Amino acid sequence: MTAELVSPLAAWTSRLPSTVSERPFLSQLTVRSSDTAAMGSVLGVAFPSRPCTFTEGSGRFGDVSVLWLGPDEYLVVAEPGLQVPIEEGLRACKGSVVDTSAQRTTLVLEGPHVRDVLAHGCSVDLHPAAAPVGTCVQTLLARTGIILQVTGADTFTLLVRSSFAEYLAAWLCDASVEYGLLGETPVTGRPQGHR
Amino acid sequence: MQLIPCPWCGPREEAEFHYGGQAHVAYPSDPSALSDEEWAQYVFFRDNPSGPFAERWSHSAGCRRWFNAVRDTRTHDLLAVYRVGEPMPEVAS
Known part of the structure; x- marks a missing residue:
């Protein structure tokens, strides 16, 4: 029996700032190869x-997005459920391919204040x-290791490890307060009932 | 906070990095031929200069690659960074 998939931020869906949304379960494969043309x-x-x-x-x-992680290391990101066919497709090429889809969840941040919010905890010049x-x-970002993509003029994508996702969600809520991006529900403590 | 220029990622905060000790300490070509004293010299003894010092650093919160840096131990200035395998650049002390 397959367990029902529950995203790391399922309990936070209604509590995140209006400019933040989760894109759970994206297919992610860590690729290490010097033969990237074939891949x-x-x-x-x-x-x-x-x-x-x-x-x-x-x-x-x-x-499909391909993210640079290191001189010979990349992260392939695709829609949910494609990790097995992509892994099999890349197997013909030289290199290693590892399914790391469960390692991270994805947050999309947008809006005019996105750089201000990120600047509360990220030292990179954005x-x-x-x-x-x-x-x-x-x-x-706020002491949490992230992969940050600039995907649009005011749109950012954060990949964060699943076990850090709730902490980062709480931090994003806190950092967004002064920009009026939170809903009416005050954030007090950790949401219960989903984990 | 001090910025350290990663050879791959560019300048990042020191908190993203991990220190790896003296660079260019070669593994003995024939370890079994070493006396206990020579082995102890290899394992435990490191230079401690006042001035430029070649060190290993790892960008552990970024690209996770090791690289070498020449740091002035008197001022904590990073005089040069270079990738593993590259020769140590000349620096003015």
Whole structure:
């Protein structure tokens, strides 16, 4: 029997700031390879050639992002449920492919105050001149390790480890208070009932 | 907070990094031939200069890659960073 999937932030759906939403269960595969051209042609998206960037494209696995994590290390992100076919598709290429979908959940942040909120706990310069669309950095946000993608003019995607997700959600709520982004429900303590 | 320039990711806060001790300490080519004293020298004894010092650092909260840095132990200034395998650059002390 397969257990029902419960996202790490299921209890937080109604409590997150209005500008934050979770995209749970995305397929994520950690790829280590020096033969990225072949992998790119399988996925239909060229792998990033410069550090701290990501690329997007569309192919036989739908919309796929490839995030630079290290000189020979990448994270392939696709829609939920595609980890097995992608892993099998990449198996023909040289390198290692590991399904890490359960390791992280994804948060999408948007709105005019998104840089202000992130600046409360992230030291990376996120000004559009320093971090244009297409930037992908691994850093600390409020002492939590994150992968941060600049996906639009005022849109950011955060990948955070599942076990840190609730802490980060609480921190985001707190950092968003002064911008009036929280709903009427005060955030007091940890939500109960879902875990 | 001090910024450390990762050779891959650029300048990041010191808190993202992990210190790895003196760089360029070569593993003995024939460890079994070493006397106890020579082995202790390899394992435990490190330079402690006042001035430029080549060290290993890891960008543990970022790209998780090891690299080398020349740090002035008097001022904590990072004089140069370079990737593993690259020779130590000349620095003015």
